[in-house]
């Protein structure tokens with residue numbers, strides 16, 4: 100057994116996704132051997148996490164400094180710059196697995212709508228996985244949008260992987276009943292320009308552009 104503080108650190112690293120006990124131990128010993136510089140940078144980095152908020156609409160991360168006109172008390176009404184931007188098309192919502200996918204789409208500069216970050220994917224092997232995603236929020240967001248505008252487009256921009264496809268199908272199934280009441284509601288999926296099994300964040304810009312343009 101290692102000294103308690105070291106063991107604590109090992110246990111913490113072992114909680115990281117994809118990090119096993121051996122690797123966790125290597126990380127902890129690596130930090131131990133560093134002289135103060137890196138350790139204090141780490142401390143600062145971790146302390147900075149408390150300044151990160153989430154947009155209540157799209158679940159994108161935002162720095163608390165950039166919140167204009169929000170209260171000091173944890174900001175229940177926090178919206179990100181995109182969701183606040185009147186020039187964006189608020190009637191089009193691209194559903195992505197994670198925030199980096201949103202940035203990939205933004206880089207193409209051809210999508211002018213808003214986003215909805217799911218914070219993961221549905222795993223066909225894990226029946227609990229849908230509960231961990233922002234699906235309920237998506238449903239109520241789209242419902243409100245339709246009640247307000249009468250029309251909307253949801254673009255299922257998940258990866259071309261088994262999980263990405265399962266997630267898209269699942270969302271399609273929970274949103275499709277809204278079409279009965281709102282015939283102008285469209286659910287589209289990125290075109291298959293994305294090669295099978297490819298994650299959105301690794302798609303090059305041109306491929307992603309054509310997948311967006313040819314969505315159906």
Ligand SMILES: [Zn+2]
Pocket residue numbers: 154155156157158159178179180181182
């Ligand atoms: Zn937002």
